[in-house]
Amino acid sequence: xxxxxxxxxxxxxxxxxxxxxxxxxxxxxxxxxxxxxxxxxxxxxxxxxxxxxxxxxxxxxxxxxxxxxxxxxxxxxxxxxxxxxxxxxxxxxxxxxxxxxxxxxxxxxxxxxxxxxxxxxxxxxxxxxxxxxxxxxxxxxxxxxxxxxxxxxxxxxxxxxxxxxxxxxxxxxxxxxxxxxxxxxxxxxxxxxxxxxxxxxxxxxxxxxxxxxxxxxxxxxxxxxxxxxxxxxxxxxxxxxxxxxxxxxxxxxxxxxxxxxxxxxxxxxxxxxxxxxxxxxxxxxxxxxxxxxxxxxxxxxxxxxxxxxxxxxxxxxxxxxxxxxxxxxxxxxxxxxxxxxxxxxxxxxxxxxxxxxxxxxxxxxxxxxxxxxxxxxxxxxxxxxxxxx
Amino acid sequence: xxxxxxxxxxxxxxxxxxxxxxxxxxxxxxxxxxxxxxxxxxxxxxxxxxxxxxxxxxxxxxxxxxxxxxxxxxxxxxxxxxxxxxxxxxxxxxxxxxxxxxxxxxxxxxxxxxxxxxxxx
Numbered sequence: 001x002x003x004x005x006x007x008x009x010x011x012x013x014x015x016x017x018x019x020x021x022x023x024x025x026x027x028x029x030x031x032x033x034x035x036x037x038x039x040x041x042x043x044x045x046x047x048x049x050x051x052x053x054x055x056x057x058x059x060x061x062x063x064x065x066x067x068x069x070x071x072x073x074x075x076x077x078x079x080x081x082x083x084x085x086x087x088x089x090x091x092x093x094x095x096x097x098x099x100x101x102x103x104x105x106x107x108x109x110x111x112x113x114x115x116x117x118x119x120x121x122x123x124x125x126x127x128x129x130x131x132x133x134x135x136x137x138x139x140x141x142x143x144x145x146x147x148x149x150x151x152x153x154x155x156x157x158x159x160x161x162x163x164x165x166x167x168x169x170x171x172x173x174x175x176x177x178x179x180x181x182x183x184x185x186x187x188x189x190x191x192x193x194x195x196x197x198x199x200x201x202x203x204x205x206x207x208x209x210x211x212x213x214x215x216x217x218x219x220x221x222x223x224x225x226x227x228x229x230x231x232x233x234x235x236x237x238x239x240x241x242x243x244x245x246x247x248x249x250x251x252x253x254x255x256x257x258x259x260x261x262x263x264x265x266x267x268x269x270x271x272x273x274x275x276x277x278x279x280x281x282x283x284x285x286x287x288x289x290x291x292x293x294x295x296x297x298x299x300x301x302x303x304x305x306x307x308x309x310x311x312x313x314x315x316x317x318x319x320x321x322x323x324x325x326x327x328x329x330x331x332x333x334x335x336x337x338x339x340x341x342x343x344x345x346x347x348x349x350x351x352x353x354x355x356x357x358x359x360x361x362x363x364x365x366x367x368x369x370x371x372x373x374x375x376x377x378x379x380x381x382x383x384x385x386x387x388x389x
Numbered sequence: 390x391x392x393x394x395x396x397x398x399x400x401x402x403x404x405x406x407x408x409x410x411x412x413x414x415x416x417x418x419x420x421x422x423x424x425x426x427x428x429x430x431x432x433x434x435x436x437x438x439x440x441x442x443x444x445x446x447x448x449x450x451x452x453x454x455x456x457x458x459x460x461x462x463x464x465x466x467x468x469x470x471x472x473x474x475x476x477x478x479x480x481x482x483x484x485x486x487x488x489x490x491x492x493x494x495x496x497x498x499x500x501x502x503x504x505x506x507x508x509x510x
Contacts, residue, residue, distance in 0.1 A: 040476075041447040042422040243421070243448055312425045313445055336424040336447050343425070365427075365443065365450075 012058035013164045013224040021239055029137035031059040034241040041243035045338040048210060048248055049379075052170040053240035054231050061140030062160040062218050065147065067129030069154075074098075074128025078121060081129050084151045085119065090267055090286045092277030093131070099123030101190045101205055105267050105275055106135075106143060111288020111295075112263040113270065114146065115139040116255065118207065123193045132192070132203065134165075134216075136257045164224025169214030169248070171382065172236040177204075177215055180230065184215070188386025198226055209245065211252025211381045250344060251337050253306055253376030259316055260304060260332045260346050268295035269348065271304045271376070302329065302348040306376040307360065309334065309343035311369045314362040320347050321361040321368060328353055331362060339379050345371070393456065393496050394505035400480070401456040403496060410456060411484040412444065412475060415509045420446040423475045426468040429486050433461045437495055442485050444475065457495040459488035 009032040012018075018025060023034025033056065036044060047053055067081045082094040091104030101120040105113050120132040135143040140161065148157045168177055178185045181195045184204060192205035203218040219227045231237050246256070255261045255270055266288065267275050273296065280286050284293055307314070313335050320329035334345030345362065353360060358373040392402045398416035401408040417423065425445040435441050435455035442453040464486045468474055475483035490496075500508060 035448070036421060040422045042424075247447055312427060312443070312450070315450065336445070338447070 010059075012056055013162075013221040014056045014058065014228050017225055017228055018056065018239075023239070023241060026242070028242060029059050031137070033059060034239070035243045036241040037239050039238070041241070041247060042338045044238065044240040044244035045247050047238050048170045048212065048240055048244060049339055050170070052168055052172040052176050052214075052234075052237045053210070053244070054228070054237050055167040055169065055240050055245055056164070056228070057167050057216070057245075058161070058163070058165045058224070059137040060161070060165055061135040061137060061143065062163060062165055063133050063135070063144060064158045064160060065131045065133055065151065066156045066158065067154070068156060070129045072128075074125040077129030081131055081155060084155055085131060085133075085147070086280070087285070088147065088150055088287070089117075089119070090276050090280055090292070091119065092279050093119055093121075095277070095279065096121035098125065099187075099191045099193055101132075101192055101207055103190075103275060105261075105272065106146065107267070107287040107292075108263055109287050110264075111266045111291035113257070113261045113265050113267065114263060115143050116257055116261055116272075117143070118205070120192050120205065123191075138258055160218065162221055164217075164219040164221055164227065166217045166219065166224070166228060166231070167208055167210075167214060168217065168231060168237070169208045169210040169212045169240075171213060173212070173214040174384070176231065176234045176236055179234070186386075187215075189213070189383040191386075198223065198230070202227070206384070209252075209254060210248040211254070211377055211379060211383075212248075213382055213384045244338075247335060247338055250333055250335055250346065251339055251377065251379040252381060253346070253378060255304065255346070256333055265348075266292055266295055268292055268300060269302050269304065300351050303351050303354045304332075304346060304348055305354050306374045306378055307331070307334075307345040307347060307362065307371045308374050308378075309345055309362055309369060309371045311343065312364050313343040314345045314364050314369070314371070318345070318347075319363040320349055320371070321363060322353060323359060323361075325361075325368075328360070337378060344378050346376075349373075391496070392502060393499035394502070394508075395454065395456045395499060396508060397454055398509075399453060399456050401496070401499070403490070403493075406490055406493070407462065407487055408457065408459065408490055409484050409487050410441070410453070411479055412453060413505070413509075414479050417476050417479045417483070420444065420449075420451060422447050423472045426472045426475070426485065428464040428466075428468065429461045431461050431464060435459060435461065435488065444472075444485075453485060455488070456499055457488075458491040460491075461486050461488050463487040
């Protein structure tokens, strides 16, 4: 997870809080961030699955794309901003309802993935013609440059990565946050809204990267510490570092950009078919559509699978081997599952080897260990969905 | 009984011609939760600096090297079921393997407790 670079590390608004909590600070995507606190990754991971974990994800790339010439008609302005963004992504942005969030992918012309991201339509009609877009930390510069170039003269991209971005995740997250902001309980999974709190406005999404119910909260930098400490003052909440963030998302079967997704991997290879919205499939009007639609029709060379691994964890880069000892793929994320107390991995293999139950092997330190393809997620998601109004 | 240390954070506790090898409290704290240990085989001959075991934390695998040359005489099978013993008791229950020393003179090249403390300061 750590990356080395000669550039000085950037700090997040909560840097002093992490140090006070004795977080172990490591370089990650150009930022100094806590990989764990003194309790350790396994305890943090389990706490999040049982109670509520608080993550600082301020290194990520929240932003707002604002239509330049607004008509004042919220629906027309939404359709206009959606029409600017849809040529870059594979999802149905036009069809977003007010407040709705969609997970989508920025593709290159070959149908490879430039990034995976969230695009949301504000709930407040006064914000018609705006999209709230959250991209990954390691790709934010390139993504924003790409989006700004594609919308030059017609929209303005406002980067909000000076803000705090906190994630509160786990089954008790709803009780904790609704004690502070009762209206939060109205949000369903993958919706968001703005809320007044403590003299500022928070943008709260019911979403996350752990497989649990939870929230992601954008906060002005000068209020980030106040919010962080207000959440931590609840005994159900503990701070959680990047290490557990990675093990939680791995158990949830969620891809990590730069590992399970990159500019060669298509949405279909990554098993993210759901992200290719029906309308966009029919229109075939997204980058790399020809490849993606050919793969969707069944002409697929590799696909992302989940593996249960016996013995030592198979890490990124480990070769996946078939029953005849032939190398057939590669692990892209792998580690130890604290919830299941066993090694799990994500990797790519030919669809002939991708059926759950297929017996494979992985090479760890030049020895072969048994592995078996399993359905994803490894640990069931527990999202709280609500009927759309 | 003397305890010596390597710069790579292994300890060897020497009792006569036998040494017990593990990783230091500093090392287990740096690695974090240990989730898997690959042990050497009894009878395996190790040269000083050879990879003797692998300790895996949630995040990464770390090689454990032989502090001195010798032959493995015992391994801590308890670590197979409970690798976290290295975290909770690195100096006692979390030992990794024992070896009979080929050349006790090799111990002189290792750090003593004071030098190791300085090394990790």
